[in-house]
Amino acid sequence: METTTKLTAKDFVTDQEVRWCPGCGDYSILKQVQTVMPELGIPREQIVFISGIGCSSRFPYYMETFGMHSIHGRATAIASGLKATRPDLSVWIVTGDGDSLSIGGNHLIHLLRRNFNVNVLLFNNEIYGLTKGQYSPASPLGKVAKSTPMGSIDHPFNPLALCLGADSTFVARSMDRDPVHLREILKRANAHNGTSMVEIYQNCNVFNDGAFEVFTEKGTKKINTLFVENGKPLVFGENADKGIKLDGFKPVVVNLADVSPNDLWIHDEKDQVKANILVRFFNTPADENPLPRPFGVFYTEDRFCYEDAMNAQIAEAIESKGKGDLDALIRGKNTWTI
């Protein structure tokens, strides 16, 4: 007889040897995903991981669920077709900055506007790892990489600004080095009804080591990052001593000693205008008057999902015309007999 035993993280580990480079940020993300899965209460057979091509895209092989390691950039489109026909499944797309922002950029924006109820985990390491070290569309200007010995002259994407521009209904950012935060964001993504876009800063210790270290490492994290929570003021700094205030539409860094907490920007996940400003916090400490890099859920919106609308039209067609009769269809409206 079948017993319903509670699953653990181990139940989501496959027999395949994990082959990322030692020290890769992907290990932590895999661990957090495997840890969160049992807490979601979804049977393993109902879960599908789909990936494209790149280091991150090996992910499905390591998840004891259904999975597909597809072709470069297309995981988003494959997931769209799967979700359109199987709304009952929990679908997770694993992609990288090259896979989703370069070769798969088109599918990404269309997935977001259609708002299929799937989750996108975008592992951003600002480099092409699998092809051994070329700059990516997320690499900063001037990046010296294998294909850019004199520095990149490509203006980079701001990935989440792009997603909001495509009318994404859930936009969040986390990092490989903060397991607690990442697990929380993964749960939020799963809970959202619609496409959940999660950008995860991930360190490629071989080809782009330290790309995000000012945001992820102890000594600099607190002064350079801002962790937002719904309904709470935007506060950061070494001793939580700084905040963000809006001067019109312009965000400014203030010392908490100088302002009343009531004057600070209060985070509201439903506010699209403010979310657009928030994702534009894109400075590095080297910039003049830098704004801290935000993490957390920036924006959520309730909007119908494509698959639901598709099914509603089918139900409506059946309601008005009756369930399809194959003989009547083949026969058509006009016939003649000889």
Added chain:
Amino acid sequence: MSATTEIKKAVVILFAGDSGDGIQLTGSQFTTTAALYGNDISTFPNFPAEIRAPQGTIAGVSGYQLHFGSEEIFTAGDACDVLVVMNAAALKANIKQLKAGGVIIANTDGFDPKNLKLAKYPDGVNPLKDNSLEKFTVHEIDVTKITRTALADSGLGTKEMDRSKNMFVLGYIYWMYNRSIDNSIEFLKEQFKKRPELIDANVKVLKAGYNYGDTVETPMNRYEVKPAPVEKGTYRSIMGNQAAALGLIAASQKAGLTLFYGTYPITPASDILHELSKHKNFGVKTFQAEDEIAAITSSIGASFGGSLGVTASSGPGIALKGEAIGLALMLEIPLVIVNVQRGGPSTGLPTKTEQSDLLQAMYGRNGESPVPIVASYTPSDCFFGAYEACRLAIEFMTPVFFLSDGYIANGSEPWKFPTAAELPELKVSFAKNELKEGEHFLPYKRNEKLARQWAIPGTKGLEHRVGGIEKENETGNISYDPENHELMVKLRQAKVDKIADYIPLQTIDNGKEKGKLLILGWGSTYGSIKTAVREAIAEGYDVSHAQVKYLNPFPKNLGEILKSYDKVLIPEMNNGQLIKIIRDKYFIDAKGLNKIKGMPFSSEEIKNKIIELLK
């Protein structure tokens, strides 16, 4: 004045006018009426790529040729008996198509100085006035003027009145061929149900056209084309793209699967999407993707989930799908790829027909990537071709190409349609969890057809991963082992080859089973070859005809058939593609007959070649 009625066995009418003149509608209306009457019929619409090409110019001429008769009809006709022209450009573009002694019906308003200039007739030259048409019978009618007069009280503006001109012509042709206008009246009522004033206007003009024939004082013959002695049964009229759509729905229904159709609009394949999107009450899910790649990959996702994934396009779009076809082949999941071929390469001739994507279907991917190919040869056969492609995809867990082309996709013919019960069974059994304790699921274990199991998400215990990287035999795990790669390449090929055991043997369509000359055709050349071979046999030539529908793999007996004739001729609307495969596989010295003009073969072209080869 009463006209005399002459009996005709078959007639070819070519309607031609500006692409905005409603020519396609006029032609298709006459087609439906002729079909309902019981004529055998074949049609060929020929329109410019631009929706509104420059008015009055040759580039903007839209044509609709229809061939109907009291005998069996296999093509839209080589040359026409009646040419209806709405303007000077339409005459100039099509006069070569008219038989000597043929009838021209000309809208004189379309021959004013402006139209003559647009059609690039020299200054002062009007073909209606200069006796250049004297070997034809010309009926000049000022259609524009009569239409406006008929609608003087309608309250419509001039522009709207002029849109009904085509109904006048249709009514007149109905009169000429003794046809009832009732079917078209019903059509107009349905078409304009939201604008009753347009129903009235169009019906009025349609009747005016019919009555014009009755009342006008010109010696004008009427013609009678009796019903064709076709096989007894119930018929409907069908176009190729429509038939393909119905075939896909039929396959999904018989298999008990949801049909998912991922596509991106492209001429001449879009009509399949339009048709399918009307039938949501069959649970059909049509998905207009953001591009050709998303169109196919979304279909792959649907198939992975246990639906019948189908994608369609034409040549350039198929080129974009190449990598994803390779993925489907590696995943070994069912997928049907429809290619409604058009003139290529690149954008080529979007609205013209060609058969130049056979080698693309056969070889157009990276790596060793065999894909089965089914090609339909008439509009109604697109139903069975699409159905068969679905059957092979499901039974063999493979992507399958279904090839059609612009000629049969837009052409129409009467169809003695089957009942659902007569269609071949399509059995689908998803993998079940029958694993014993400690056993692992083997996603790439094969059955007697060398097909793997379709193990869909939601099946407890069968969780597994698939992908485009080479996989270990049976387990499906990533494998870079040299021996394993060779084994897997051979297995995937063997699976496609195995299909030959599960398709019908090749038959001879017409002629002897051994002899001097075999015409081997594929796809839409069928009608022209059929007509040519029929005539040649009647004249005593030793010639036979076979049309191959299964192009990969070929039917098992094809080699034997080819070797039963002294000569083999392969006519193709390309620069020689099937001939390459045939020569490669069977080492025979087949001869080619190639036409690459965006137009189907005339039966005469094929017959002349037959006579030349048998001299």
